[in-house]
Amino acid sequence: MRYAPKEQIATDAIKAWKMTAALVMLIVWIMLVVGGILTFVFDFPQWPLWIAIGIIVLSTYFVIFKLPNIRWRRWRYEVFDQEIYIQHGILIVTRTLIPMVRVQHVDTKQGPILKKYNLASITISTAATTHGIPALYDEDASNLRDRISALARVDEDDV
């Protein structure tokens, strides 16, 4: 674990994450507008509104334009014949080793946003844990899934 895994995830992951973040922030903005209207209708004190606007503007910028890039840069994975090596995390960098012989099943998944960018996510499950690779190009994801599934098909008589 001295070195980070080699492979990076799909570049379009940034776009997909930005889109997701934008959708989430849209909801936050709608709530802000509702809050603003209520403030004026009921004549609430205005300072909480201004604080909220400040925080939301800043976090919108950060969450949509900064976070996905940082997250993408940090995300790495590498699939060896005997194990899977994953790195992720922004403030806390987490590196995980999953032995192939412990992999129970591996899934690919594609939501509407990932589909728009031809991406898919992979979920790897062991008997005790679940791990994911969030965004690979469709074809890469299916290939990787098949590869892991084939590699994991090693007979071991325990658990």
Add this chain to the structure above:
Amino acid sequence: MCEPKRLHPVTVIFNMIRFVKEAALGLLGIGVIAIKDGAFFYIGIAVVVLITIIIVSSLLAWYRFTYEVSEDELRVKYGVFIRKKRYISKNRIQSIDLTQSVIHRIFGLVSVEIETAGSGSDKEASLKAVTYADGVNIRNQLKYGATTDTGDADAMSESEPVLTEDTPHVLHAEKVTFRQLFIAGTTSGSLGVLLALGGIAFSELEQFIPEHVYDEAWGWIVAQSIAIIVALVGLIFFVLWLLGIAGTMIKYGNFTISRHADDLFITRGLLEKKQITIPLKRIQAIGFKQSLLRQPFGYGTVYAEIAGGSLDDNREFSTILFPIMKKKHVNRFLKNVLPETAVMPETYNSVPARSRKFYVIRMILFPLALFVPVLIYARSFWWVPGLLLVGACILGFKRHRDAGVQRENKWLHIRTRGFALNHVVMHHKRIQAFEKRQHLIQKHQALATMEVSIVGMAAGGRHYAVLDMDDLEADTLSDWFSHRKEDGDAMRIKGSFTDQ
């Protein structure tokens, strides 16, 4: 045993108890509404109807439940309106537990619970009440493939229908002594818990007690001589202590663990008797836990993490292998009962001194935060967060001192402290995933947190983390864990890509 059999009729009573339990909440609601309206007549009718329903459905459930042990499987048929049939193949059965409640013992019965490797929180099949001989027979047939030679078991059921060691090939057995149970009960911690609960209850109640009553009572207490007060307090302690011992005795009385070829066998309980089978290959880790009360006397509990299985209300997350034991005896115990396991090491590689501050800071954050509201709203209570702060500091220091790992061939030993000191040992092949976490400050200080995951009860994961250990040590451990045969980290050319 080839034709379908019904359970013992006592099952009807068990069914009724279960139905009443399930319906209790609804009944309470109806009762409250009815009493409010003052319609006692309707309550009467409702109660009669309900009782009839409960009795009839209990009877039907019993009548429609049959089981049958054939050559290579157990067949259970049940369901009143929707018939369900469940066939459990013999070689899929992992463990068979026998339990006798007080009611079972009166009638010479036993409850048989069968588990397979399948996940889920339910028992695969459970025969609530069969005669003792039948129960033992079923177990021997399904588990050991023994012939239906019932002579032994029958004799047992006639003389005293009580669970005993009656399976062949006992390699080693260990029984808890009265002295050990006594110590276990004394240090069970229920004393402290009960006292704390009493304290909380009193402080909550205090505000509801009218002031003059409170004052009068206080006056009375003060008026009594100190001797009587001391005696009273002593009496309370004594009763709590007796309760703690009684609880332990009832739960772990006659605790016996024995080793068979491929299974561990545990018998325990004074009132409710339990017989548990643990297949060796399902044991994921062995642990030794020393609570704050037990550690000073060198005592602790030996337990095992078992994969799969079900979580019923009576069983803890970990399975107790021995309720109380001196630390110095643990290795001898493991050698006798589980010779396949590595014994506990003499020393651990502790976390480095520079990580102490992280342990302490992590602990004191909450008490420090608590100071803010207390100082604003209730300044005279400053000592509450103050005491918490001192306690947290001590615990932080202790946690730092106790955290450590040790490797021994394919075995990994981990020692950590929550409140209790916990030693765990697991085999390389039981570890499902290895994780190393590092935030910026940790990286700067060459520290890292590692976590290993094993399979726990009810298909959940069990995770053991060692916080803020030496970065190098964590890397060495990851090398040890790594299944990669070639192209290891060390083989790579340094700097061929950035360490992002």
